[in-house]
Amino acid sequence: MENNSITRDRVVGNDRTFKEFSCQICQNLLWEPHSCSSCHRILCEKCMQKWFNNPLNRNTCPFCSKPSEYKPCAFLNQYILPYLRIRCRNENLGCKQILPYKQLEHHETADCQYLSEQCMKCNQLILRSKLVEHQQRLEQCISCPIKCTICKNSFEDIDFQAHFTECYQQKIDQLNTNIDFDRNMERHIRDNERITPNSSL
Template identity: 30%
Template structure:
């Protein structure tokens, strides 16, 4: 998918526009016979659906695609483009060929980075300098406490209208668990270890939370490095069986429980993905949201693991439990 035209500082020649996505060409390829040029990701996805040139409808196949002439590549490289983080305050304008280098250093970057001070929380890069382990973990604790309080209120409402003996026992167990948690909070007022134990205590009262998933798979999740996807257009939405088997093997070899690896791989194609990712048009429409994913690199593969427990900040139509396996032909750092 190409670059948005309104990010450029000069008028864009129509020869630089991809006929498919109507953006400025990104990693361009051309049809050798008719010389029509397209973004590589766009034309690759197009040819999966129909073997014709999008412009003149002549029959073509992937082997008919070649790189564009060097002069076009040079002209594109010299176009001046605004930073991807312009909406977050960055005013930098660079030549297109320098954009990846700038994004690696941009202070306003929304790229997620993992805290190295001990808590393991993932935050946007621009917030990392101000990140406070204790305060941010305490915020998570408070959110979980609020959820438990809401559940307690609902149970009390059921009790007022006449609940069964089993529901009464559940209420007593909830009250006991809350009392135990409040005692721990009173006795321990600081330290990451205390906060982590407090989180474990609360998860015991609500075993279906995403927080429980993090704790149950802590060793495996810690073994994964945070990843950055630079070429979203290279996503392989319908991987073959060999690809999927290779990803599954990598997951299990690096400590992923077999049942979890099996579940992730069974849902690793677009037909199983949520509505915001289930088609090329949907993914193009939600590309900006996808760039906010917190992703983990699957070792040795051009693939990432996007877990629901790491991505509470994205819309529900772009994530599902326990997470998504996304495979790319390139562009995973």
């Protein structure tokens, strides 16, 4: 998908619906979700590719750290996500369409009457028919901060890529820490259950 960052404001439904089907890394709606063969946690395709493109990760899951393979999550793709309805990314340009999940990509890249492209300088979505004119007008096309989808802070274009790489890794580390904590708590509870005398005796 050309722009596969589907934020909360674009999804029709309540916050719980969005939270249940959002990627744990980028915090956006799952797009082409894949699940880990070991722990079955789910990532969007973009985050999965970014993770495995790093040779240091050596095909290990970002959540359970086990050697694993991520495969398309058929259940979500067939029975859950197709029923979500999403506002077109060109809403601010005039498009009022609300589309099913599976129709969104084709609409935004081919059918929409307000086809847009992201300006490489200011990162705004601009009507394709107006893009050249926009870039020629310096007062319109001014480099603006890019908002990180993970920490929600904004950065200048020149600093964004380095920040996003670091922020992404911090998010992974945080998730791993939470998983380790949960495992330790479960182990602690099991150990206590073994040594605690039966109160009825």
